[in-house]
Amino acid sequence: MSGKIFLGGGGPDYGVKQELALNYANRHGLIAGATGTGKTVTLQILAEGFSQAGVPVFLADVKGDLSGLAKSGRADHKLHQAFTDRAAQIGFEDYSYGASPVTFWDLFGKQGHPVRTTVSEMGPLLLSRLLELTEAQEGILNIAFRLSDEEGLPLLDLKDLQALLVWVGENRAQLSLRYGNISTASVGAIQRRLLVIENQGASKLFGEPALELSDLMRQDAEGCGMINILASDKLMSAPGLYATFLLWLLSELFEELPEVGDPEKPKLVFFFDEAHLLFDDAPKVLVDKVEQVARLIRSKGVGVYFITQNPADVPEDILGQLGNRIQHALRAFTARDRKNLRLAAETYRENPAFDTEEAIREVGVGEAVTSMLQKKGVPGIVERTLIRPPSSQLGPITAAERKAMLASSDLAGKYDATLDRKSAFEILSARSQQAAQEAEAAEVAAEEQPPAEREYASARRYSGSRVSRSSSRITRRKDTFASAMGEAVIKELKGTTGRRLVRGILGSLFKGR
Ligand SMILES: Nc1ncnc2c1ncn2[C@@H]1O[C@H](COP(=O)(O)OP(=O)(O)OP(=O)(O)O)[C@@H](O)[C@H]1O
Ligand SMILES: [Mg+2]
Numbered sequence: 001m002s003g004k005i006f007l008g009g010g011g012p013d014y015g016v017k018q019e020l021a022l023n024y025a026n027r028h029g030l031i032a033g034a035t036g037t038g039k040t041v042t043l044q045i046l047a048e049g050f051s052q053a054g055v056p057v058f059l060a061d062v063k064g065d066l067s068g069l070a071k072s073g074r075a076d077h078k079l080h081q082a083f084t085d086r087a088a089q090i091g092f093e094d095y096s097y098g099a100s101p102v103t104f105w106d107l108f109g110k111q112g113h114p115v116r117t118t119v120s121e122m123g124p125l126l127l128s129r130l131l132e133l134t135e136a137q138e139g140i141l142n143i144a145f146r147l148s149d150e151e152g153l154p155l156l157d158l159k160d161l162q163a164l165l166v167w168v169g170e171n172r173a174q175l176s177l178r179y180g181n182i183s184t185a186s187v188g189a190i191q192r193r194l195l196v197i198e199n200q201g202a203s204k205l206f207g208e209p210a211l212e213l214s215d216l217m218r219q220d221a222e223g224c225g226m227i228n229i230l231a232s233d234k235l236m237s238a239p240g241l242y243a244t245f246l247l248w249l250l251s252e253l254f255e256e257l258p259e260v261g262d263p264e265k266p267k268l269v270f271f272f273d274e275a276h277l278l279f280d281d282a283p284k285v286l287v288d289k290v291e292q293v294a295r296l297i298r299s300k301g302v303g304v305y306f307i308t309q310n311p312a313d314v315p316e317d318i319l320g321q322l323g324n325r326i327q328h329a330l331r332a333f334t335a336r337d338r339k340n341l342r343l344a345a346e347t348y349r350e351n352p353a354f355d356t357e358e359a360i361r362e363v364g365v366g367e368a369v370t371s372m373l374q375k376k377g378v379p380g381i382v383e384r385t386l387i388r389p390p391s392s393q394l395g396p397i398t399a400a401e402r403k404a405m406l407a408s409s410d411l412a413g414k415y416d417a418t419l420d421r422k423s424a425f426e427i428l429s430a431r432s433q434q435a436a437q438e439a440e441a442a443e444v445a446a447e448e449q450p451p452a453e454r455e456y457a458s459a460r461r462y463s464g465s466r467v468s469r470s471s472s473r474i475t476r477r478k479d480t481f482a483s484a485m486g487e488a489v490i491k492e493l494k495g496t497t498g499r500r501l502v503r504g505i506l507g508s509l510f511k512g513r
Contacts, residue, residue: 003022003053003264003265004019004020004021004022005019005020005022005025005046005049005050005052005053006018006019006049006092006388007019007020007045007046007049007326007370007372007385007387007388008090008092008368008370008385008386008387008388009089009090009091009092009385009386009388010370010383010384010385010386011383012353014089014090014384014385014386015090015091016383017091018370018372018383018385019372020046020049020324020372021372021373021374022053022055022264022265022266023262023263023264023265024323024324024372024373024374024377025050025055025265025266025269025303025324026262026263026266026298026301026302026303027298027303027321027323027324027373027377028294028298028303028304028305028306028321028322028323028324029303029304029305029306029322029323029324029325029326030305030306030307030308030311030314030319030322030324030325030326030327031043031046031305031306031307031308031326031328032307032308032309032310032311032325032326032327032328032330032344033309033327033328033329033330033368034309034328034329034330034331035309036365037328037329037363037365037366037368038328038365038366038367038368038387039307039328040063040065040066041366041387041389041390041394042326042328042368042387043059043066043271043273043305043307044066044068044069044390044392044394045387045388045389045390045391046269046271046305047059047066047069047100047227047269047271048069048100048390048391048392050225050227050266050269051100051101051224051225051226051227052100052224052225053225053265054219054223054224054225054265055225055265055266055267055268055269056216056217056218056219056225056226056227056228056267056268056269057225057226057227057228057268057269057270057271058216058228058230058249058268058269058270058271059227059228059229059230059270059271059273060229060230060232060235060242060246060271060272060273060274061229061230061231061232061233061273062232062233062236062273062274063233064231064233064396065395065396066229066396067102067104067229067396067397067402068390068392068393068394068395068396068397069099069100069102069227069229069392069393070099070100070101070102070227070229070392070397070401070405071099071392071393071397071401072097072098072099072391072392072393073097073098073390073391073392073393073394074097074393075097077393077394079389079394082389083095083389083390084389086366086386086388086389087388087389089386090386090388092388092389095388095389095391096391097391097392098391098392099392099393100224100227100392101220101224101225101226101227102226102227102228102229102405103215103218103226103227103228103229103409103411104229104231104402104405104406104409105228105229105230105231106230106231107201107204107205107230107231107235107241107245108201108204108231108234108235109204109416110231111231111402112229112230112231112406113406113409113411113412113414113415113416114204114415114416114418115205115211115230115245115415116204116205116206116207116208116209116210116211116415116418117205117206117210117211117245117248117252118154118155118156118157118206118207118208118210119155119156119157119158119160119161119206120145120148120154120155120156121210121248121252122206122244122248123145124138124141124142124144124145125285125286125289126244126247126248126251127141127244128141129240129244129282129283129286130197130202130240130241130244131190131193131194131196131197132193132240133189133190133193134186134189136183136186137186137189137190137193139180140165140168140182140186140187140190141190143168143175143179143182144161144164144165144168146179147164147167147168147175148164148424152427153423153424153427153428154421154423154424155423155424156206156207156208156421156423156424157203157206157207157208157420157423157425158194158197158198158202158203158206159203159425160423160424160425161194161424162191162194162425163424163425163428163429164424164428165187165190165191165194166191166428167428168182168187169182169184169187169188172184172187197238197240197241200237200238200241201234201238201241202238202241205241205245207418207419207420208418208419208420208421209414209415209418209419211415213252213253213256213257215411215414216228216268217267217268218410232273236274239274239277239280242274242277243277243278246272246278247278247286247290249270250270250290250293250297250304251289251293253268253270253297253300253302254293254296254297254300254302257297257300257301257302258300259299259300260299260300260301261299262299263301266301266302266303267300267301267302268301268302268303269302269303269304269305270302270303270304270305271305271307272304272305272306272307273307274307274308275306275307275308275313275314276308276309276310276313276314278290279313279314279315287315287317287318290318291315291317291318291321294318294321295321305322305324306318306322310330310340310344311327311340311343311344311347312340312343312344319347323372323373323377323379324371324372324373325347325348325370325371325372325379326368326369326370326385326387327344327348327360327368327369327370328363328367328368329360329361329362329363329364329365329367329368330344330360330361331361332361341357341360341361342357344360345357345360348369348371348379348382349371349379349380349381349382350381350382351381351382351383354384356369356382359382359384363384366386366387366389367384367385367386367387368384368385368387369382369383369384369385370382370383370384370385371383
C-alpha cells in the first residue's frame, strides 16, 4: 500500500476524502487559478504533505509568503476559526498545527544560502536564452564553449566568459578559418548582454562552490522531507534569470539522478511558480526540451508541478503530461477568458453531478476543481474539493526568525564564501601578462644589440602579424591544457570537459555523458 496526501473534501457535502497518491506524484501536476483564489495555500499544504511523507520539496517563493512553512500555525491567528471550521466541514478530524523542516536559498545570498552554478554547467543553450542572443551571437557563444573545452579554459564565473570572449575577439581572424565568420560586432553584443545580466545580479549565480543537488534532497532527523525555499521576490524583477535558473536546476536533476522507474513515492518534488515566465517568448527548441525533460524526469522519481494563473499559459504538450490537477477559480470576463475556461474544462473527466466549466467559474476561495491520478495512472473523475487548511503559519515569518534559522541550518557556512579557482580569466590574464613580459624582454634585448642587428630584429618583429602570433598561442594549447590539468581545476575539467565533448542527442540542455 502506498501513501497518500490528504488534499481536502469533495462530493456534495465536501465529505469525501480527496487525496494525491504518492506513487503517482511523479506524474506531475498543475495548480492553476486566478489571483487570490488559493493557489499559494494549496502549494503550502502540498509541500507540507510531501514533507510529512518524507519527500523533499523544492519551491520558488515568488511573493515571499511561503516562508511560513517553517513555523507552526497558531490558535491566536486571525484565521484560526476559519481554519478549524473548514477542517470540520471536510471531516478532517486530526487537523493540527505544526511546522515543516525548511532550508532557505537565495541566488543573491541574502535571504538564504547562496545558490550557484558554473557557466559551463549552465551550457550555451540556456545561457543564450538568458542573454537573449540572436542566432549569430549564439553561434559565437557555442564556439566559446567549444574553445573552453579544447583549450582547457574552464568557464566558472562570468568573468571567465568575458575574458574568453575578449580572447575570441582578438583571435577572430584565425578562429574564423576554423569555425566560420566571427564578427567583432557580435562578440561586442554578447559582452554588452553579459553586462546587463551582471547588473541583474547574475554574477552572484555563476561561480563556486556550486550547489550540490544532494543538499536539496535531505530529510530531517524525523525522516520528514526538507522543504527548500528559494527566495524569489527580488528575482522576479529579472524573470529571465529566474526562468533560466529553474530550468537549469531541472535539467541538472535530470542528468544527475539515477533511473528509478515508478517509485512508491517521489525522490523530490519541484514546484514551478509563475510557470508562464518559463514559456513567455521561449523559442520552440526550448519548449521542446522542457517537454522532453518533463517526460523523462518522471522515471528519475521527480515530480514537477506547475503553478500558474491560467492553464493556457502552459504549452499543450506539457499540459498533457500534468496528471494531478488542482484548478482554482478562473474568471470569464472576456471572450478569450471564456474560450480558455472551456479549454481548461475540456481536459477533465466529466462528473455527472455537475458541469465542469461552470464549477471552475463558481468555486470559492480555497476551493478547487480537482482530478488526481488513480489506479493504473488513470485520471480520476473531476471533483469539487474544499482544500484543507494549512498546518504551518499562513504568511511569512519575520526577518529575525529567518536569520535565526539560517544561522542554525546544517548548511550554514558551506556555501557562504565564494571560491575563485584558477579558470579561464586567470589563465588568459597570466598568458597576456607573460606575452607582455616577453615583448618587453625582446625590446630590452634589442636595445642592447648593435644598431644593424637591432634594425633587423625590429623589422622582423614588425612583420610578425597578429595572426601568426596568436596562432602560435593556439598551437601551444596542449601545454596550457596540461598545465591547467595540473591545477586545482583538474576535477572540473574531468567533470565537464569530458561530458561536453560527447554531448548527447538532446543537445546542450542535457550534457551527454
Ligand atoms: N485551503 C485553504 N484553507 C483556508 N484558507 C484558504 C485556503 N486557500 C486560500 N485560503 C484563503 O484565501 C487567501 C488567498 O489565498 P492564496 O494566497 O493562496 O491565493 P493565490 O491564488 O495564491 O493568490 P495570488 O495569485 O494573489 O498569489 C489566503 O490568504 C487564505 O486566507
Ligand atoms: Mg499566491
